[in-house]
Amino acid sequence: MPKDPDTPTGPRHVAIIMDGNGRWAQARGRPRLFGHHAGARRVREIVEACPDLGVKYVTIFAFSTENWKRTQVEVAGLMSLFRRYIKKEAKALHDEGVRVRFIGDRLRLDGKLVALMDELEEYTAGNDRVHLTIALNYGGRDEVARATKRLAQDVATGRLDPESVDEETLPKYLDTCVLPDPDLVIRTSGEARISNFLLWQSAYAEYEFIDTLWPDFTDEIFAGLVRNYGSRERRFGAVKT
Structure with missing residues (x-):
């Protein structure tokens, strides 16, 4: 749910669509996977910057349900x-007090990868300095469909009264049920679309589409966008009096 509009704070939860890795690599005459490796290294810098900026939660879009359409070489890479x-990053994330979660449909993912995901979630479960959520094989529409299916099953078995279902009910079935909604969504690379990312959760989010x-995408750029968020007037449908 959106925060109280009278509370003048910076973004508590920032979600990022990390776009442009392939173009970055191609501009340097390198294969697209070279850019993905460079992008992965950038994640740590941004996560480490969060505490000083007052950002408690950061969610990154790593691989979408639509990304399976890419070449087999790129997907495998x-x-x-x-x-x-x-x-490589498990110990460093743990030592930095980062709690890691994964969202998305794990059924299509390789079993070894899923086991590593489970282990990292368990390993960092006691941390609370920064909450890093990684969207992997994630799509907003797919998430809502899966959540609706679970909700329908609870109605069918009598665990949920259909008359009690309202806009507060569905979020309890979403992958992000334990997370606050994002306050700020950033997309890099100059594209101005949300690409099926956190569709329900971002209803009241502020958006920044940048060319970088x-x-x-450096921690300085990140800090500037966080500061810019604080200058925005957020009324959540109300009229300022």
Whole structure:
């Protein structure tokens, strides 16, 4: 739910569509996977910047349900990158007090990758300095469909009264049920669309579409966008008196 509009704070939860890795690599005459590796290294810098900026939650869009349409070489490379990232970064994330969660449909993912995801979630479960959520094989419409299916099952079995269902009910079935809604959504690379990312949760989010490609997205740029959020007037449908 949106925060009280009278509370003048910075964004507590920032969601990021990390776009532009492939173009960044191609501009340097390198294969697209080179850009994805560069983008993965950028994640740590942004996560480490969060505490000083007052950002408690950060959610990153790593792989969408639509990304399976890419070449087999790129998809296989990305899955290998995800496994490598988890193995390499687990201790550093834990030592920084980062709690990691994954959202998305895990059924299509490789079993070894899912096992690593589960292990990282369990390993960092006691941390609370920053909450990093990684959207992997995630799509907003797919998430709502899966949530609706679970809700319907509870109605069918009598665990949920259909007359009690309202806009507060569905979020309890979403992948993000334990997270606050994002206050700010950032998309890099110059594209001005949300690409099926956190559709329900971002109903009241502020958006920033910037030209910077993700591997060039520095903590200084991030800090500037967080500060800019604080200058926006957020009324949530009300009229300022």
